[in-house]
Amino acid sequence: MKRLFKSAVVILFLASTFIYTGCGEQAEQSQAEETASEVLVDLTVEVPLLQVGHCKHDHHSAVFISALRGEEMKELYGIYLEPLGESYYALVEDDKKILEIQFIQSQGAINVPNNMIAGLFDIGFGGVIPFAASADQGSGIKIISPLHSRGDMLVVADDNTEVNDWNSFIEWARNNDEPLIIGYKSPKAVALLIFESALTEEGIEWSMQGNPEPGSQILLFNAQGQPNLNPALQNGTIHGYVSNNPACALAEHNGIGKCVAELSDLPPGNFTNHPCCAIAATETAINERQEDIAAALRLFAAATQYINSHPEDAASAAAEWIGNPVQVELISMATSGYNMQVSEDWLNNMIAIVGNMRNLGSFTGPLDAPDDEANAAFLYDFSLMPDDLR
Numbered sequence: 001m002k003r004l005f006k007s008a009v010v011i012l013f014l015a016s017t018f019i020y021t022g023c024g025e026q027a028e029q030s031q032a033e034e035t036a037s038e039v040l041v042d043l044t045v046e047v048p049l050l051q052v053g054h055c056k057h058d059h060h061s062a063v064f065i066s067a068l069r070g071e072e073m074k075e076l077y078g079i080y081l082e083p084l085g086e087s088y089y090a091l092v093e094d095d096k097k098i099l100e101i102q103f104i105q106s107q108g109a110i111n112v113p114n115n116m117i118a119g120l121f122d123i124g125f126g127g128v129i130p131f132a133a134s135a136d137q138g139s140g141i142k143i144i145s146p147l148h149s150r151g152d153m154l155v156v157a158d159d160n161t162e163v164n165d166w167n168s169f170i171e172w173a174r175n176n177d178e179p180l181i182i183g184y185k186s187p188k189a190v191a192l193l194i195f196e197s198a199l200t201e202e203g204i205e206w207s208m209q210g211n212p213e214p215g216s217q218i219l220l221f222n223a224q225g226q227p228n229l230n231p232a233l234q235n236g237t238i239h240g241y242v243s244n245n246p247a248c249a250l251a252e253h254n255g256i257g258k259c260v261a262e263l264s265d266l267p268p269g270n271f272t273n274h275p276c277c278a279i280a281a282t283e284t285a286i287n288e289r290q291e292d293i294a295a296a297l298r299l300f301a302a303a304t305q306y307i308n309s310h311p312e313d314a315a316s317a318a319a320e321w322i323g324n325p326v327q328v329e330l331i332s333m334a335t336s337g338y339n340m341q342v343s344e345d346w347l348n349n350m351i352a353i354v355g356n357m358r359n360l361g362s363f364t365g366p367l368d369a370p371d372d373e374a375n376a377a378f379l380y381d382f383s384l385m386p387d388d389l390r
Contacts, residue, residue: 043082047090049100050292051121055109056322057226058246058333059148059277063103064321065314067301077302091299099295104312108225109277110186113141116282122289123281123296129362130188132354133278136365137378142381145297145389147304148277148348151336152191152263153248156240157233158255166261169240170202179219181209183233183241185226190276191242191263192220192354196357197222198266226387230256244276246332247279248322253328262335270352273337273345284379294384300340301386307338342382343390354379 054060066073066081067089073080074092081089081101091099104121106112112126113134125147135141149320156163163169173180184192199206199218209214209221221238223229229241234256242263251257264272279300281293307314322329339346351372358368366378382390 025176033133041090041092041095041097041336043084043090043097045097046096047099048289048292049102050123050289050296051086051102051104052296053104053106053112053115053121053124053126053285055106055112055125057244057337058315058318058322058329059151060299061307061314061318061333061338062147062303063121063125064317065306066299067103068317068320069303069306069313072313073302073306076306079299079302081299083260085091091295093295093298099292101296103300110188113139113280116141116280116285122285123278123279123293125277127188127190128275128278128350128353129190129193129357131278132357132367132379133188133362136363136367138365141280142286143280143285143379144286144293144381145279145300145340145385146275146342147279147300147340149273149275149337149339149346149349150193150262150264151245151332152242152274153245153259153335154195154240154242154261154263154266155229155233155248155251155257155259156226158251158258160258161239163240163260166198166266169260170204173204173217176217179212179216180239181219181221181237181274183221183223183229183238183243184222185229185241186245187222189243190274191244193353193356193360194263194266194271194274196220196243197268197271198263201267209291215388230254234258246322246328249328249332249335252331271349274349274353275346276336281381283381286384290384295387297340300387304338304340307333340385340389342385347376350379351375 054063070080070082082092084090087103089101091101093264106115108298109127110130112124113130115290117139118122131141131143162172204218205216207216209219212219223232226243226247229243229247229252232238248259264274315333316326319326319329354375367375
């Protein structure tokens with residue numbers, strides 16, 4: 001009986017040992033299979049290079065997210081960038097390197113169309129007004145995707161006790177003994193266009209400081225670039241300015257100025273969700289780089305989705321790239337809309353912008369004709385966008 005008991009114990013021990021060993025081997029095999037399933041992407045494979053121009057402000061945050069949040073985009077969307085050194089990145093989609101991208105910073109959105117024409121980059125992030133003006137002049141540039149809306153502000157000096165909103169600003173302009181000097185960053189900025197339209201609607205006389213007209217209540221001052229606006233406000237060269245964020249948020253952060261109105265809220269009321277920035281390309285690039293541009297647009301569409309799904313981390317990435325405090329970017333980006341959808345709202349807002357440009361005498365070419373359908377065919381080409389966005 002004792003021998004039978006001992007035999008049973010040995011059998012149970014051997015059986016348990018077999019089971020333990022088998023489970024261990026199974027776990028190791030499973031781990032090995034999991035490791036093997038992590039595909040190593042060959043980043044050395046030769047693929048085309050697409051050069052992408054952008055400006056150093058948060059309206060172009062799809063660039064910054066793509067460059068700095070590769071791991072997150074890989075996990076969420078399966079399309080992402082791997083750094084290759086300096087300003088070069090590998091675009092990876094479905095575990096394959098399909099394109100190389102170089103990000104090139106442009107000095108202001110007004111220069112983006114000319115830089116594309118000069119061949120400095122293939123596609124560019126820039127303002128809808130510079131793109132429309134350049135296209136009208138025969139550059140062959142077309143807007144290939146919406147990108148960004150709103151984000152433009154009216155700023156006055158921080159110690160201004162008379163102005164806290166648009167109505168008090170208008171009263172200040174009407175009652176001031178001398179014309180107010182209001183700065184803008186460039187003649188082709190959407191903020192300037194909206195501001196001029198609002199002043200005209202309110203019956204405020206305005207002219208350019210370089211060519212002042214008698215009776216002007218406001219003189220518009222060309223600051224020759226956004227970086228010059230806050231210093232000009234601080235030293236008293238201007239009484240206020242209109243521009244896009246993050247300049248406005250920086251003014252408040254540094255105690256230089258205060259934002260008193262979002263330009264999208266100003267009369268006559270047809271710029272409520274106005275497009276500010278878009279992505280554009282020359283017709284040559286559109287015809288010769290179709291697959292490459294389409295891949296880049298898929299990447300930026302995913303990055304835009306990330307901005308909207310992870311606003312705090314998106315602000316952190318923008319702050320890292322631009323060099324602003326995170327608190328500034330959180331405030332700044334909250335005033336913007338990030339959307340690449342070709343919506344009816346976007347198209348109607350573009351009609352309003354093009355119409356206002358026409359009224360101001362900005363066009364001498366095809367866009368001078370008030371034909372919305374013909375203007376759209378001339379100015380846009382959305383054929384390379386993801387299907388669900390056009």
